[in-house]
Amino acid sequence: MKYDALIITNLPNYYKVNLFNEISQDCKLLVVFIAAKESSRNADFLRIGVNNRFQYVVLNASMEKRNLLFSCFRLLKIIKNHSFKKLILGEWVNLEYWFALLFFRKVNTMLILESNIHSVPTLGLKEVAKRIFLSRINKVFASGIKHKLLLKLLNYKREIAITNGVGLIGSLVRKPTKASTNSFLYVGRLAPEKNLRMLIEIFNDLSYELNIIGEGPEEGELKKMAKSNINFLGYVKNVDLSIHYQTHKALLLISKNEPWGLVAEESLYFGTPVIVSSVCGVVDSLCFNKKNSLIVNAGSKKEIIDAVNTMMDDNVYEELKNNWNSSFIEEKNKKQVEIYVQSILS
16 A cells, blocks of 8 residues: 555654644555553553544554564564655654664655753764664654754754644643632653652742642652642543643743653643743743743752742733733644645655
8 A cells, every 4th residue: 555654653642643643634644653552651641543544553562561573573564565655753762763764765764853952862872873863864853943953963964844843732622710829730750850859849948839740650759758738639631631731820840851841832722831941842942931931940949949939920920921822832733734744745
């Protein structure tokens, strides 16, 4: 069978599936998911077989437990049994991506880059490997400005298209809701790279409420640290997050390492300002300091405390909200889809 593009990506993340569905209105796609699940991801984060407009294949049941030889063999059969004009790879880490490159001319290869200049080490053998991989790529879809900077650092000289996103957050329902005057929100994994120990230390010394949504390896220790103004709400389905975004003063994402930061994008969509660390991929692409967000140094308690207190200033808060319109996300999503469609059909 003939396809406009073969897309190979790790997992059926909902935002990727939404993107592929939109691209499929104009292009015939076969999407290969390396695995159906990963231990760190909840079931509703992964969305497969739900009104998909594209054809897809899943190589393995689990990312961690997959057999690499079996995975590559299945991929080989797919490549040999079908015809593809373009190959689009979702990152450069896994063996399957390197294997697929062997069967396509460089002029037909493209890469989706979610890693940014702050989230990837650029010294030693890993940097050499990335440069070799990029030498076989004709075009890169860079998620944002920080991602393009990584490509420049790796001396990539071919075409770069900035998509301003890692996928589509989908059609989320907005309802008129009054935000709490002194309640802040965190959404995400409870993992070391999210810098939650510092966040809890900060709110232990503040009178404001902090609500934490998510699960992860640090949950037990973080709960022991937290005072009574910090609440752990546990796992919340993606479809139920909208009310939380809309009823809090601001979202906090002060990660030490964050390739993109989808929760910041979702928060802005609902008109809720963000306090975000400077290493997050959304910074300079969707989050702009003192326009719709407050940008902080992840290692500076003082900067984060100052940002929280600044957010409590009614004049600053209203300006941050008024400077942002959810239609911006909708428009950039359309452009993101157009970039992919034009690249595949060209």
